[in-house]
Amino acid sequence: MNRRWGIGVLGTGRGMSYVHAYSHHPDTEVLALCGLDRPRLEAAAAGSGVEGLSLYSDYEEMLRREDIDIIVVASDGTLHAQHSRMALDARKAVLSEVPADYSYEECVRLAEKVEKTGLRYMMAENCLYFPYIPTLKGYIDAGKLGKVVYAESEYVHDVRHIYYRDEQGNHYTREEAQKHPGAKRTWRSGIHPMQYITHSLGPLLYLLDDRCIRVSCLSTGAHTSPEDGNPDAEVAIFQTVRGRVFKILIAHTIAHPGNSWYTLMGTRGSVETTRGSAPRPVVYFEEEGVTHKWREVEWDDFNAPISEEAAASGHGGSDWLTADAFIQGMKSGAMPVDIYRTMDFTIPGICAVHSALNNGASVEIPDFRTDARNEWPEG
Numbered sequence: 001m002n003r004r005w006g007i008g009v010l011g012t013g014r015g016m017s018y019v020h021a022y023s024h025h026p027d028t029e030v031l032a033l034c035g036l037d038r039p040r041l042e043a044a045a046a047g048s049g050v051e052g053l054s055l056y057s058d059y060e061e062m063l064r065r066e067d068i069d070i071i072v073v074a075s076d077g078t079l080h081a082q083h084s085r086m087a088l089d090a091r092k093a094v095l096s097e098v099p100a101d102y103s104y105e106e107c108v109r110l111a112e113k114v115e116k117t118g119l120r121y122m123m124a125e126n127c128l129y130f131p132y133i134p135t136l137k138g139y140i141d142a143g144k145l146g147k148v149v150y151a152e153s154e155y156v157h158d159v160r161h162i163y164y165r166d167e168q169g170n171h172y173t174r175e176e177a178q179k180h181p182g183a184k185r186t187w188r189s190g191i192h193p194m195q196y197i198t199h200s201l202g203p204l205l206y207l208l209d210d211r212c213i214r215v216s217c218l219s220t221g222a223h224t225s226p227e228d229g230n231p232d233a234e235v236a237i238f239q240t241v242r243g244r245v246f247k248i249l250i251a252h253t254i255a256h257p258g259n260s261w262y263t264l265m266g267t268r269g270s271v272e273t274t275r276g277s278a279p280r281p282v283v284y285f286e287e288e289g290v291t292h293k294w295r296e297v298e299w300d301d302f303n304a305p306i307s308e309e310a311a312a313s314g315h316g317g318s319d320w321l322t323a324d325a326f327i328q329g330m331k332s333g334a335m336p337v338d339i340y341r342t343m344d345f346t347i348p349g350i351c352a353v354h355s356a357l358n359n360g361a362s363v364e365i366p367d368f369r370t371d372a373r374n375e376w377p378e379g
């Protein structure tokens with residue numbers, strides 16, 4: 001297919017990664033950018049280097065453009081489903097930032113809308129495209145781990161410095177915001193970290209071709225920034241449909257350096273990406289001898305090679321690879337993270353928070369491919 005798709009981007013923060021990717025992609029042209037704060041919108045457009053970008057503060061006005069085929073939804077996390085539904089109603093395909101939404105009911109409405117319109121939708125889970133994901137998949141497919149029975153992941157990212165923002169787009173901590181009268185609380189202040197689970201869960205489910213069916217979760221409560229109300233950290237244990245157990249820790253409001261980490265444990269071996277001060281990933285394959293010792297893997301052997309365009313993009317090249325995967329999905333009709341996989345990655349976080357609010361009670365996780373999604377029992 002030779003035609004170029006017209007792109008409209010909603011959101012002037014994370015959205016700019018997609019402005020960058022799609023202004024360099026051979027199949028796409030970025031036509032419009034939308035954001036509420038005019039000074040931030042104008043500064044983002046000026047910094048993008050993309051000429052002739054139309055700027056909107058009214059999302060519905062951008063949606064009325066007939067030359068826009070695809071909307072990238074990179075608005076407040078709590079508005080993703082609503083903004084995705086509006087785009088689908090306007091007959092646009094959607095690439096949405098993670099997670100699909102923070103509300104269970106909104107996720108149901110979104111799934112219904114995608115089914116009803118028959119339009120293309122993908123959730124942009126960029127961690128699936130980290131360059132070491134193909135290596136982990138290779139270990140699994142080659143049987144080096146045997147049967148993977150247990151996995152852990154964690155996403156520790158102290159984001160207190162972006163809980164407040166002024167209309168120019170400058171971010172502040174709560175303390176700094178007291179000195180900047182224009183700074184307002186953003187959607188990130190007050191949310192449960194476990195709902196930002198897709199970076200941690202998505203790769204595990206993708207690698208193991210699995211789905212979570214049950215969860216029990218505990219929360220520390222909000223001690224680090226009680227005024228914001230974000231729990232410091234939440235940890236959840238999941239059971240999967242293939243009988244595995246996962247443990248996932250997410251922390252956004254905690255005095256700890258950033259960390260995104262995965263480990264897989266199998267009947268014949270294990271692998272662990274870097275965590276804390278560890279300089280390299282490690283593997284333990286019994287086929288190399290029952291040594292009970294990790295073997296370090298050189299980064300060049302752990303990361304698959306990536307293209308120049310990918311290398312120039314953010315998050316280890318995964319931002320470009322995600323943007324491109326969506327376009328390949330537009331061409332083939334098979335979205336790499338379709339609406340059901342999106343919900344496999346998103347809904348366990350919502351159910352986990354429900355568990356945490358009920359002292360760790362076990363919560364069943366509905367499969368959005370079935371009517372079970374309409375049976376969310378407790379509010």
Ligand SMILES: NC(=O)c1ccc[n+]([C@@H]2O[C@H](COP(=O)([O-])OP(=O)(O)OC[C@H]3O[C@@H](n4cnc5c(N)ncnc54)[C@H](O)[C@@H]3O)[C@@H](O)[C@H]2O)c1
Binds near residue numbers: 010078315
């Ligand atoms: N995948 C990743 O690696 C990654 C990285 C960063 C952020 N994110 C996600 O991307 C999303 C956006 O994050 P962010 O940091 O850019 O957030 P942000 O709060 O900085 O930006 C949100 C943008 O949406 C716009 N917006 C919201 N409602 C609007 C409306 N009704 N009309 C027009 N514009 C509207 C705001 O004006 C703003 O430009 C979040 O869900 C975040 O979690 C993902």
